[in-house]
Amino acid sequence: MDEHPSRDEDAHDLAACDHPACGRAEGREGCGAASRAGLVDRAERMARERGLQFTALRRRTLEVVAGEGRPLGAYDIAERLSAPGKRVAAVSVYRALDFLTENGLVHRIASRNAFVPCEHGHGGGESAVFLICRRCGTVDETVSAEIERSLDHTLARAGFKPASRIVEIEGECGACQGRGAPAGPPEAPAQ
Ligand SMILES: [Zn+2]
Ligand SMILES: [Zn+2]
Secondary structure, X not given: OOOOOOOOOOOOOHHHOOOHHHHOOOOHHHOOHHHHHHHHHHHHHHHHHHOOOOOHHHHHHHHHHHOOOOOEOHHHHHHHHOEOOEOOOHHHHHHHHHHHHHOOOEEEEOOOOEEEEOOOXXXXXXXXXXXXXXXXXXXXXXXXXXHHHHHHHHHXXXXXXXXXXXXXXXXXXXXXXHHOOOOOOOOOOOO
């Protein structure tokens, strides 16, 4: 399997990449490796503690999502997990992604129908704010106590029971603003 499938794509320029997963590792080859190993460790611990099965497909799906610097769709993941003569079906990947999402290891970015790793180790019911760059495609996850509180307040006032508490904000990341190039069309969502 390719250790870093986006290595050859201009969209993911590590020198300019401000994705937190990339800043931690040194050199292009190491991009995402640190967070990927940490996330897989966390998944193994969590599965042991909760008596859940961390199957090979769940692990490989998590590794692919964690090794990518931007949201990845289920079909892309299936593609990367497939070998000649041994196809992995997208429906199996979706099932693995359900497991990973329910257990707080990955998040689904609804506006992209794509998945990103969660490095915060928070529960599935907590809120998260995603800052999605339309130019380079990176996604930063932040957690904010203020937003958490005001969301609680707003939901209580509306008498609304949320199925998820994810806020997605599209725009331009700091690195892309610094580059100052004219904005191209938003990157096509990974399918
Ligand atoms: Zn998260
Ligand atoms: Zn950007």
